[in-house]
Amino acid sequence: MVLSMPRLSRRAFGAFSAAAGSALLLPRSLRAQEEPVRGGTLRFLVDPEPTGLVPLSDTTGANVMLSCKITEGLYGYGLDFSLRPQLALSHTVTPDGKELTFKLREGVKWHDGQPFTSADVAFSLMTLKANHPRGRATYANLEEVQTPDEHTVVLKMKAPAPYLLNALAGQESPIVPKHIYDGSDVTTNPHNHAPIGTGPFKFKEWQRGSHMIFERNEDYWDEGKPYLDRIIVRFIPDAAARSIAFETGEVDVGGDYPIPYSDLERLSQVPTLGIETRGYGYGPNISAIEFNLDNPYFAKPEVRQAVAHAVNKEILLQNVYYGFGEVATGPIHQAHSQFYTGDVHQYAFDPERANQLLDQAGLPRNEDGIRFAVSHDPLPIGNQHIQSGEYIRQALAQVGIQVTLRNQDMATYIKRVYADRDFDFVNNTMTNSPDPTLGVQRFYWSKNFKPGVPFSNGSHYENAEVDRLLEAAQVEQDPAKRVQLFHDFQKIVAVDIPTLNTIAIQTFTIHSVNLKNHTLTADGIHANLAEAYLVS
Amino acid sequence: MSLRLLPVFVRALVRSLPTVAIIVVFNFFLLNMAPGDAADVLAAESGAATAETMAATRARLGLDLPLLDQFLNYVTGLLHLDLGFSAKFGVPVLEVILDRLPNTLLLMVTALVFALLVGIIAGFLMALRAGSILDRAISVVALFFYSVPSFWGALMLIVIFSVQLGWLPSSGYQTIGFEGSGLELALDMARYLALPALSLSLFFIAIYARLTRASMLEVYGQDYVRTAVAKGLPPSRIALRHVLRNALVPVTTVAGIHFGILLGGAIVTETVFAWPGLGSLAFQAVFARDFAVLLGILLLSSVLVIVINIATDLLHAWLDPRVEVS
Numbered sequence: 023m024v025l026s027m028p029r030l031s032r033r034a035f036g037a038f039s040a041a042a043g044s045a046l047l048l049p050r051s052l053r054a055q056e057e058p059v060r061g062g063t064l065r066f067l068v069d070p071e072p073t074g075l076v077p078l079s080d081t082t083g084a085n086v087m088l089s090c091k092i093t094e095g096l097y098g099y100g101l102d103f104s105l106r107p108q109l110a111l112s113h114t115v116t117p118d119g120k121e122l123t124f125k126l127r128e129g130v131k132w133h134d135g136q137p138f139t140s141a142d143v144a145f146s147l148m149t150l151k152a153n154h155p156r157g158r159a160t161y162a163n164l165e166e167v168q169t170p171d172e173h174t175v176v177l178k179m180k181a182p183a184p185y186l187l188n189a190l191a192g193q194e195s196p197i198v199p200k201h202i203y204d205g206s207d208v209t210t211n212p213h214n215h216a217p218i219g220t221g222p223f224k225f226k227e228w229q230r231g232s233h234m235i236f237e238r239n240e241d242y243w244d245e246g247k248p249y250l251d252r253i254i255v256r257f258i259p260d261a262a263a264r265s266i267a268f269e270t271g272e273v274d275v276g277g278d279y280p281i282p283y284s285d286l287e288r289l290s291q292v293p294t295l296g297i298e299t300r301g302y303g304y305g306p307n308i309s310a311i312e313f314n315l316d317n318p319y320f321a322k323p324e325v326r327q328a329v330a331h332a333v334n335k336e337i338l339l340q341n342v343y344y345g346f347g348e349v350a351t352g353p354i355h356q357a358h359s360q361f362y363t364g365d366v367h368q369y370a371f372d373p374e375r376a377n378q379l380l381d382q383a384g385l386p387r388n389e390d391g392i393r394f395a396v397s398h399d400p401l402p403i404g405n406q407h408i409q410s411g412e413y414i415r416q417a418l419a420q421v422g423i424q425v426t427l428r429n430q431d432m433a434t435y436i437k438r439v440y441a442d443r444d445f446d447f448v449n450n451t452m453t454n455s456p457d458p459t460l461g462v463q464r465f466y467w468s469k470n471f472k473p474g475v476p477f478s479n480g481s482h483y484e485n486a487e488v489d490r491l492l493e494a495a496q497v498e499q500d501p502a503k504r505v506q507l508f509h510d511f512q513k514i515v516a517v518d519i520p521t522l523n524t525i526a527i528q529t530f531t532i533h534s535v536n537l538k539n540h541t542l543t544a545d546g547i548h549a550n551l552a553e554a555y556l557v558s
Numbered sequence: 559m560s561l562r563l564l565p566v567f568v569r570a571l572v573r574s575l576p577t578v579a580i581i582v583v584f585n586f587f588l589l590n591m592a593p594g595d596a597a598d599v600l601a602a603e604s605g606a607a608t609a610e611t612m613a614a615t616r617a618r619l620g621l622d623l624p625l626l627d628q629f630l631n632y633v634t635g636l637l638h639l640d641l642g643f644s645a646k647f648g649v650p651v652l653e654v655i656l657d658r659l660p661n662t663l664l665l666m667v668t669a670l671v672f673a674l675l676v677g678i679i680a681g682f683l684m685a686l687r688a689g690s691i692l693d694r695a696i697s698v699v700a701l702f703f704y705s706v707p708s709f710w711g712a713l714m715l716i717v718i719f720s721v722q723l724g725w726l727p728s729s730g731y732q733t734i735g736f737e738g739s740g741l742e743l744a745l746d747m748a749r750y751l752a753l754p755a756l757s758l759s760l761f762f763i764a765i766y767a768r769l770t771r772a773s774m775l776e777v778y779g780q781d782y783v784r785t786a787v788a789k790g791l792p793p794s795r796i797a798l799r800h801v802l803r804n805a806l807v808p809v810t811t812v813a814g815i816h817f818g819i820l821l822g823g824a825i826v827t828e829t830v831f832a833w834p835g836l837g838s839l840a841f842q843a844v845f846a847r848d849f850a851v852l853l854g855i856l857l858l859s860s861v862l863v864i865v866i867n868i869a870t871d872l873l874h875a876w877l878d879p880r881v882e883v884s
Contacts, residue, residue: 070842073603073646079611082603153614155607209618215648230647230657231834233734254734258832259842262713266728270720432602433594433847441598475609476601 062556064253064537066547067264067276071257074214075225075234076196078203079153086193087278088255090550091236092133093219095192096124096143099456099544101300103360106543108550109138109197109220110190119182119499126173130243132199133218133225140169145200147177153208156460160189163497182497184504185457191304192221193548194456222248222552233257242552249555261285268295268532274556275540277531277547278302279404283344289532298531299346301546305453305461306355309338309406309525311414312465313447315482319394320447324383326519329447330369331376332421333414335524342409343525350523352512353462355454357526360501363509366516376421387422395424399439401450402432410449410524441474443482451527452477458508463492466515483520567868574864581860582636582853586629589849595621596645596847619645632853641857642850646843651854654839658823659858661731662835664747665827666820668755673762674813680763681770681809682802688775696767704764712757712830719753726753729832754831758824762816766809773805780804807874814870818863822855 072084076093096110113124130138144167151161163183168176177186189195197220202213217225220243223236234255238248256273258264265285267273269292281289290297311329313320320326335349354362385393398414400407408429415425430438439445455461464470464477468484488511495507515521531547533540539553540546597615601607616622620631635642641651680700684693703711720728727733731750738746777783778801786796823837832838836855843851 073600074648080600080604082600153611155601155604155611158608158610207618209614210648212648229834230654231661231838232731232832235734256730256734256832258729259838260709260729260830260832263716263729263830263832266716266721270724270728272728272730430593431845433592433596433598433845435594436598436602437594472609475612476598476607478607 058249058539058553058555059557060249060555061251062249062558064250064275064551064554064556065273066253066255067267067273067280068255068257069259069264069276069280071231071259075217075228076198076214076219077154077193078149078196078198078214079155079209080214081155083278087548088234089196089217090192090221090545090548091223091253092217092221092225093192093196093198094221094550095195095197096190098549099188099191099304101303101542101544103303103544105187108192109143113187115187117499119184119497120179122177122179122186124175124177126175127243128173130220131241132220133239134199134202136199136201137172138197138199138220139172140175141172142200143167143175143197144169145204146197147175147195149198149203149208150195154195156189156455157195159460159464160186160195182499184499184501185459185496188457189455189460191456191545191548192550193304193545221550223250223253223550226252231257244552247552248550249553250551253551265289268292271534274537275531275533275547277529279529280532282405283342283346286344286346286530294535296533296535298533298541298546299528301531301541301544301548302529303357304543304545304548305455306357307451307453307527307529308350308353308355308523309343309410309449309451309527310350310353311447311449311522311524312481313520313522314443314445314480315520316443317396317446319385319396322383323518324379325385326522327369328376328379328383328421329418329423330519330522331372331379332423333417333522333524334371336371337417338410338413339525341413342406343527346530347528348526350526352516353454353465353521353523354458354508354512355526358454358458361458361505361508363512365509366513368516369519369522373420380421380423391422392424393422395426396446397426397428399428399430399435399445399448401448402430402435403451407449407451414449436476439480440476440478443473443480448480449524459492459496463496465521466511467492481520483518485514485518488514488518567872570868570871571865574868577864578857578860582633582857583629585853585856586632586849587625589852590625590628592847594847596849597621599846600645619643632850636857641854644843644848644851646846646848646851651850654851655836655854655858658834658836658839661833662821662823662828662837664751665754665758665833665835666817666824668751669758669824670762670813670817670820672755673759674766674809676759677763677766678770678802678806678809680767682774682797684767684771685774685778685801685805686797688771693771700764700767702764703760706760708757708761708824708826709830711760712754712827715753715757716830726750728753729830731833754827754833757831758820758827762813765812765816769809769812770805773808774801777801777805803877807877810873810877811870814866814873818859818866821862821866822859 068084068087070084072088073082074080074085075089077085077089094108098106098108100106109127110124111127113122115122126140132138147167150157151164163179163181164177165180166178199218202218203211222239222242224239226235226237228234236253238251258267261282265281268289289295313326315321339349348356351364351368352366356362380393387393398411400411411427415427418425439448453461465479466483466488468489471479471482491507491511495504498504536557538555543549596619597612600615601612644651644654647654680696684696687693716728719726727750733746736746783800786800823835823840825837825841828835828838840855
């Protein structure tokens, strides 16, 4: 324990003077809240250090968090998922869904001074189709992009793709300059580490292991913005050190699980910090227990149902996620309200019933009370999956299933689960992506059973009706019908549970209270921060 | 250092080449035994992948070639002083390593020099007052520094000096966007260097203190010291000129070894303080299966350890003219 010194701590002094100062300035501060303040340096924390800054082929979390400040997309999505024009102003779709026409913004320049034209959009979309891990699915039906003039693009589709309109944010479909990328290998182009975009900030420097600096783009198409002078991005690998950096005010903002949940309580008491839970609707995450259906035990529906009855999702929510989120009822997150339905079968926490089911399945207890033994692999990201695994082990021990936890690093996990399929069941967290066709279908579609490819249909689930529903939803133009297809899908998989979805996670942004306008869109601080500003 | 030792130095270097070769071969094949490869990690971090993108990544990184071919390519590169390309960072390995090397050197040299100074002085005092309360007190403190895990020590220093007192920054190696130079820049860097260097040095202070104490007590029992006392030399002169100088031999040996080890980077300290050095680089490279970077660091460390061991031998020859160098 540190001896407390008989002097005003830095925080208390700061709070006192802020209170005194604001008391004197009250009328001015009321006005200041409405008018953004120009200037200031924002210190942005990310972990881990990004591997690149343009998510064309490499969509690591940190890359995606930072890219939009420099490289924009066609649209942004408001907190209510309404479309906000960015590089595209408007669009029309033909009734058969095979032609989409976008009107592009005029007078936009790349950071190197070249004009932004439709050729750049055409190039970017075809590049995404070829290289982006989700782009291959998003733009699968895109045959060609025509450019009748410098500010219009026409997408010719071989079949309708209603989900495409949800995938146009800069972080998902970045628009890159053709004159920089054309003719080069997109994945190794050095500009992936020193991007040229249309965004409110220009790339200035990247000191590996330490920081990045982005500076205001003085020629940004949105006059008068951005308000910030520059953004300094800092990498701090140690979790405790990150929490401390927020406490001491050395960083101003960080998001998407920047600090452990266990530190959240302490940091929420700090008067200079705020916690924001909005801004994660664009690609919300769901935790799940995924079974290997080729395992003789988990191939039996009664065994999977028994596991569902034996695991208390509330306990997971409260103890592993500190209440941040909701109990999941299926593969679609509640935040995707337009597609979600809770009207599905739920296996309630009922260990008695679990025991009955296992007896019925012909798996009685032996003299030690054990029915059978399996291994469990938690996804090695953060701590949550290991903690969940420990709870799962305890819960299943109650019904006679002996679980051995196996720990490994990410590369080993990927190889073991997806390439070798040497697993019994796992627990993981997956993103829903901006649309269920892009984020959810991949786990339930029998045609996506691809050993060797991470985050494909690892359970090897095959259900002809589910396949039909998913494939129909891929091309269904009528929004109401598409929603119905997803509702039916959720009903079926809630009964089959090849994957038992446990928690619909709510992650958070920590920010200095001096930072305003950081969360205006569905992707929160992933967006371009053109309107963000700092008050002192 | 006299010129007579130079050919000795060169001969020793040449004799160590087989060692370096064995290290390269052994590490290459050992690392490749780890399950999963860089393409798996890149795909995992993306949160999505397809068979085509993974095949393309593997082709680009040369991971689809048979292992022996990959090894021969690597060795051929080495002979051209090309350490390969980093899968994780997307730049040549030499660039990544040279980027981080000065930071590691700075941290390590500062920590060890500080540890030597404090440790030797503490050991010296302990030996002079052997058995007294001062001796026991310093002993307990040294034991504490020795046993405390480095990450806990680092975090405690941060809590005290950054959070509670607010005197020093909690992480990083410079004020980003700092526009000064010369003395201002040095002072700025010193602020960031203080805590990591202190944290790293604690363990070594304990070792050098105990070692100096034990070594000095042993030397005090030697014949020539009794002679010096009989001759009537003042005790301070005896302690400094005769005892300490001879007692330093084991200390410098051990310090030389530590010097070599720390050149591979102090992983824990660098991670906690976000100090961009070789240690945290190696740590990240393991999880990213970025073998080119790892092999580069291992090679560099091996070579440096060998060079430093040779230099330590020569230092002994200088310190103690009785030591013969063959």
